[in-house]
Amino acid sequence: xxxxxxxxxxxxxxxxxxxxxxxxxxxxxxxxxxxxxxxxxxxxxxxxxxxxxxxxxxxxxxxxxxxxxxxxxxxxxxxxxxxxxxxxxxxxxxxxxxxxxxxxxxxxxxxxxxxxxxxxxxxxxxxxxxxxxxxxxxxxxxxxxxxxxxxxxxxxxxxxxxxxxxxxxxxxxxxxxxxxxxxxxxxxxxxxxxxxxxxxxxxxxxxxxxxxxxxxxxxxxxxxxxxxxxxxxxxxxxxxxxxxxxxxxxxxxxxxxxxxxxxxxxxxxxxxxxxxxxxxxxxxxxxxxxxxxxxxxxxxxxxxxxxxxxxxxxxxxxxxxxxxxxxxxxxxxxxxxxxxxxxxxxxxxxxxxxxxxxxxxxxxxxxxxxxxxxxxxxxxxxxxxxxxxxxxxxxxxxxxxxxxxxxxx
Numbered sequence: 001x002x003x004x005x006x007x008x009x010x011x012x013x014x015x016x017x018x019x020x021x022x023x024x025x026x027x028x029x030x031x032x033x034x035x036x037x038x039x040x041x042x043x044x045x046x047x048x049x050x051x052x053x054x055x056x057x058x059x060x061x062x063x064x065x066x067x068x069x070x071x072x073x074x075x076x077x078x079x080x081x082x083x084x085x086x087x088x089x090x091x092x093x094x095x096x097x098x099x100x101x102x103x104x105x106x107x108x109x110x111x112x113x114x115x116x117x118x119x120x121x122x123x124x125x126x127x128x129x130x131x132x133x134x135x136x137x138x139x140x141x142x143x144x145x146x147x148x149x150x151x152x153x154x155x156x157x158x159x160x161x162x163x164x165x166x167x168x169x170x171x172x173x174x175x176x177x178x179x180x181x182x183x184x185x186x187x188x189x190x191x192x193x194x195x196x197x198x199x200x201x202x203x204x205x206x207x208x209x210x211x212x213x214x215x216x217x218x219x220x221x222x223x224x225x226x227x228x229x230x231x232x233x234x235x236x237x238x239x240x241x242x243x244x245x246x247x248x249x250x251x252x253x254x255x256x257x258x259x260x261x262x263x264x265x266x267x268x269x270x271x272x273x274x275x276x277x278x279x280x281x282x283x284x285x286x287x288x289x290x291x292x293x294x295x296x297x298x299x300x301x302x303x304x305x306x307x308x309x310x311x312x313x314x315x316x317x318x319x320x321x322x323x324x325x326x327x328x329x330x331x332x333x334x335x336x337x338x339x340x341x342x343x344x345x346x347x348x349x350x351x352x353x354x355x356x357x358x359x360x361x362x363x364x365x366x367x368x369x370x371x372x373x374x375x376x377x378x379x380x381x382x383x384x385x386x387x388x389x390x391x392x393x394x395x396x397x398x399x400x401x402x403x404x405x406x407x408x409x
Contacts, residue, residue, distance in 0.1 A: 006367070006386070010288040014295035021296060033294045040290035044282035048275050055271035058116035061249050062101070063267025064260050066094060068252030073097075080203040085188070086138040087197065088128065095124030099142060101245075106364075107150055118146060118369075119274055119376050126377040134381040135374065137195045140388060141188075143373055147329075147389040148187035148396065149364030150180050150211075157361045160340060166348035174219050175354075175407050176361035179399040181215050183363050186395030191388045274376055281375030285367055289330045298323060318401055320346060321355040325397045328359060329366035329390065336360065355404040363396035 014033065021029045066072075072094055082089065082096045089095060098121035105114035125139050126132065154176045161169035185208065192199050199205075225233070253260040292298060306319040321342055328335040342356035366389040374382060 007284060007288050010292045013297050014291045017297045017300055018295040029295065033291050036290035036294035037287050040286040041283050044286045045279060047286075048279045048282055052272055052275040055116040055119065055275050056268035057271070059120055059271035059274070060264035060266075060268035061246055062098065062117065062120050063270075064253045064258075064263045065097070065249040067258045067263050068249060068254075068256050068260075070097070070249055070252045081207050084201055084203050085141055085192075085197065088136055088138045089125075090128075093124070093128075095121055095128070098124055103145065103150070105242075106146065115372070116271060116274075118142075118373060122373050122377050123270075126379070129377075129379075132377075133379060135379050135383050135385055139374075139379070140383060140385045141191050141195065143369060143385055144187045144191045144388045144392055145184065146369050146373070147364050147366040148180070148184040148392050149362065150184040151176070151361060154180075154361040157339075157357050160336070161343070161348055161357060164340065164343040164348035164353070166343075166353075168349075171407075172354055172357045172361070175358045175400070175403040177215055177218060178403050179358055179362035179396055181211055182399035183392055183396030184211070186399075187388065187392035190391045190395075191384075194384045194388055278372050278375050281371045285371040286331065289334065289367075292330075293327075293334065298326065301326065317351055318355065318404075320352040321359060324356040325359040325400070328363055329393050330368070332365040332368060335365070351404065351408050354408050355400065358400040358404050359397065362400040363393045366390060366393055 018029045018033055072092070076092050079091045079096060082099070083091050086096075086099075098117060102114055102117040102121050105117055121142060122139065125136065125142065128138070129136050154173065157172060157176065158169045161172065189199065191197075250260055253263060302319065302322050305322060309319055324335050324338040324342060327338050339356040339360045343350075343353040346352040348354075366386075370382060370385055370389065374380075374385075
């Protein structure tokens with residue numbers, strides 16, 4: 001229901017702003033809007049088709065892992081923590097393994113792998129759902145932790161900075177790590193308050209301490225090597241871990257004496273079906289976002305914020321980077337474009353350029369994730385998912401601004 005109102009709101013605001021522009025003599029605004037609807041519908045279809053191969057691959061690998069018993073092993077290891085964050089799920093349930101795999105892929109910056117693993121986790125959560133059209137607490141907690149976008153190795157952002165000519169492409173590495181960790185902890189706390197989950201227990205406190213130790217370890221490592229070595233290690237470690245997972249799943253299947261090829265084919269078929277099923281949801285959300293941007297609504301909002309900040313005597317340096325922050329919950333590619341534009345316009349090593357990069361890495365695409373993940377299991381009533389996700393985004397934005405001021409201000 002919330003997504004329904006938001007979707008309508010995008011179109012309504014876009015129409016009002018475009019109508020005002022037309023009255024002021026801008027005759028190109030409506031053609032631009034219509035072009036964006038066709039372009040974004042095409043983009044949504046291309047994304048879905050592009051995901052087909054990746055979904056088929058990873059759902060096939062996950063099916064081998066299920067039959068080989070590795071997913072069950074992961075679920076048992078994670079039960080002490082997961083049963084407290086996800087009290088609706090029975091202890092040791094295989095879905096815990098899927099959730100862990102998704103989180104691991106996200107932390108390594110492996111977006112292509114994270115999506116199919118997340119969709120597989122949503123299928124498992126839907127099997128436990130008694131009201132199939134309504135999001136459960138477990139689904140919402142899972143998606144909010146996804147939208148917080150905890151990433152230990154932000155390879156993509158550093159690559160774009162290198163292309164943009166940054167003197168030190170990795171100089172945003174530590175700020176992004178701090179901002180995304182704060183967003184994740186904020187999302188966990190916010191959702192727990194909604195769901196009345198007690199966070200003050202040994203398992204969850206150990207998890208929080210573990211995140212802090214990992215973040216501290218990566219920060220320390222980044223100070224010991226040069227940027228080229230750090231980029232190389234980031235890429236190699238992420239891909240070595242990913243390929244090791246594939247080999248481990250296949251080896252577990254061989255050990256259990258299952259037909260790994262048939263298991264892979266069975267899982268891959270599900271990946272194809274999922275890719276087709278999410279097309280309407282992707283078209284809906286991307287077309288609405290495209291219309292919102294093409295109408296000038298995004299520029300109107302950012303300019304208004306800038307004038308308000310200047311009127312109040314605040315520092316307007318942050319405002320030029322806000323398009324990335326505002327676009328990030330709506331569209332990953334849109335936010336990436338805003339980030340690149342900020343670096344081109346102000347310079348990769350400017351405060352605005354760096355802050356845009358931190359915004360890009362601090363959180364994930366909330367509306368995209370909610371639309372695709374809920375759409376994959378036909379959930380329509382999202383309850384507090386949108387509110388918790390957006391509050392998590394706000395935590396990430398505030399954290400990004402704070403660390404940018406600390407490191408580069």
